[in-house]
Every structure is written in structure tokens, then in C-alpha cells.
Amino acid sequence: xxxxxxxxxxxxxxxxxxxxxxxxxxxxxxxxxxxxxxxxxxxxxxxxxxxxxxxxxxxxxxxxxxxxxxxxxxxxxx
Amino acid sequence: xxxxxxxxxxxxxxxxxxxxxxxxxxxxxxxxxxxxxxxxxxxxxxxxxxxxxxxxxxxxxxxxxxxxxxxxxxxxxx
Numbered sequence: 001x002x003x004x005x006x007x008x009x010x011x012x013x014x015x016x017x018x019x020x021x022x023x024x025x026x027x028x029x030x031x032x033x034x035x036x037x038x039x040x041x042x043x044x045x046x047x048x049x050x051x052x053x054x055x056x057x058x059x060x061x062x063x064x065x066x067x068x069x070x071x072x073x074x075x076x077x078x
Numbered sequence: 079x080x081x082x083x084x085x086x087x088x089x090x091x092x093x094x095x096x097x098x099x100x101x102x103x104x105x106x107x108x109x110x111x112x113x114x115x116x117x118x119x120x121x122x123x124x125x126x127x128x129x130x131x132x133x134x135x136x137x138x139x140x141x142x143x144x145x146x147x148x149x150x151x152x153x154x155x156x
Contacts, residue, residue: 001132005132007132007136008131009132012131014119019134050130050131050132051131052128052129052131053086053087053090053128053129053130053131053134053149054079054083054086054087054112054128056131057083057086064109066149067149068146068147068149069146070145071131071145071146071149
């Protein structure tokens, strides 16, 4: 994983964390509701996890945002 | 994979295909430029692949769209 990829995944992790805290959920609660392990949520938030779309979708559903909103890549044309 | 998940992945596949055709690329050309196998692109477009974010990002970069744009989940609040 290169630095650019790591930065991208960290951006996703930051958005997950931001939404989770806004909903006052712990990592364990988010994991439980999404059907994912607590440590999985932690690794996503630390940008260590190359998340698959269906897991991203499960998180997004609990966080009540469209999955696209958790992806922070700026517009390549911007 | 339930029907809803399959529909979500098919939506992503449709967007990849739409952009690929708009850029007049074959699946082989998209795969080569993205550093992914041609058959991988085909399985994504058929909605058979639970794509990981970094692969989605590679496709998005070649297709010149932000990765978020390839995710078609409608806004849960809409």
C-alpha cells in the first residue's frame, strides 16, 4: 500500500469516525449494528483496512449516510 | 450475498461500464491501465465482485471520476 492509498483509506476512516461520534456510538456499537467486528471498525478508522464495498455499505447504513459519502477522494479534475 | 447487495454491486458495475464505454475503452484496456486483470473488470461490471476500495480507486482514476461517483446507492433519507 503506497502513501497515497494510505491517505485515501485514512480519509475514509476519518469520515467513518466523524459520523460515528456524531451519532454517539462506540466502535463496538457500530460494529455490532453493522454486523462487523469491533476491531474491524477500529482498523477502518485507522486507515489500515482496504474495505470491500459491502462492508462499507453496512457501515454507511448504520451511520445513515450513502456509502459514497464515506469516500473522500477529491475530484481528480478539481 | 443477498439480492439487495447484488443490486448495489450491479449498480457499481453499470457505472463502471457506462464510463468505460464513454471513454471508448475495452475491458482489457481499462484493466491494463488500472493494473487489474481484464476478467476482474468483467466481474465488476456483472456485479459479481465485492470490490475493495483501492481497486475501485484504480478503476475510478482511469475512468477519470472520483471513486464516490461509481457508488450508486441512493441517499437512504431520500
